[in-house]
Amino acid sequence: MRIDVSQAQQYDKDNGTNFLQKIISDLSEQTGLSFSINKGFLEYEKDDDGNALISTDQNGDPMGSSISRDLIKKGIDHKETGKFSLVNSGGSHGMGLNFQVDVNQTESFIAGTGSALNKKTMGFGMMFTHEFLHTDIGIGKLHGREANEWGRIGSVGNIMNGIRKQMGSDYGERHSYLSVGLNGKSHIPFDLSNRQLLYQQIQGRIKRGILYPTLSPIRGKYISY
Numbered sequence: 580m581r582i583d584v585s586q587a588q589q590y591d592k593d594n595g596t597n598f599l600q601k602i603i604s605d606l607s608e609q610t611g612l613s614f615s616i617n618k619g620f621l622e623y624e625k626d627d628d629g630n631a632l633i634s635t636d637q638n639g640d641p642m643g644s645s646i647s648r649d650l651i652k653k654g655i656d657h658k659e660t661g662k663f664s665l666v667n668s669g670g671s672h673g674m675g676l677n678f679q680v681d682v683n684q685t686e687s688f689i690a691g692t693g694s695a696l697n698k699k700t701m702g703f704g705m706m707f708t709h710e711f712l713h714t715d716i717g718i719g720k721l722h723g724r725e726a727n728e729w730g731r732i733g734s735v736g737n738i739m740n741g742i743r744k745q746m747g748s749d750y751g752e753r754h755s756y757l758s759v760g761l762n763g764k765s766h767i768p769f770d771l772s773n774r775q776l777l778y779q780q781i782q783g784r785i786k787r788g789i790l791y792p793t794l795s796p797i798r799g800k801y802i803s804y
């Protein structure tokens with residue numbers, strides 16, 4: 580009934596880093612839940628009646644995304660125990676009961692987040708949530724067609740976009756699971772105008788074998804890493 584984060588605790592200890600704390604800080608903001616780590620397991624705080632404690636804003640409304648809150652609660656309450664790890668290469672992924680976040684990949688997403696976007700939209704909490712969704716304590720779905728066709732988002736991506744919508748417009752909306760490589764960087768569109776710019780780039784490349792340098796996707800909401 581909790582998520583095993585002991586490897587991540589050990590990773591931070593060995594490397595003098597605080598990535599697990601960054602994840603928990605983002606997750607608190609994105610779910611409104613208060614988290615604690617008890618003997619290597621991630622738990623959320625409950626009141627005396629056993630209900631989740633949820634942070635509220637000045638108006639008394641719950642903070643964060645209800646979609647994210649419900650999913651993470653369900654994952655922690657699941658009868659099976661998910662196991663989370665931090666790695667520094669090989670990418671982030673999740674399957675079965677295991678999921679991992681690649682800290683270097685995540686830092687490159689954060690560093691490449693355009694100024695019109697909140698850096699947390701592909702930050703540590705959102706990466707944790709995305710990979711968690713792939714597991715059996717999440718929704719148990721891997722990537723399908725979106726892993727081969729540009730412009731598709733898939734079921735995990737759709738849920739992540741639902742969370743983004745609840746978090747606010749500065750989280751944008753991811754418009755492709757796949758990135759596009761241009762000018763030595765990879766680009767992911769987070770609004771329709773940026774998606775259109777990237778699409779024109781792809782069309783130009785297919786039709787003429789060249790790129791339009793004036794259409795570099797540096798407008799709107801995007802991540803280039």
Ligand SMILES: [Zn+2]
Pocket residue numbers: 709710713722735
């Ligand atoms: Zn994924």
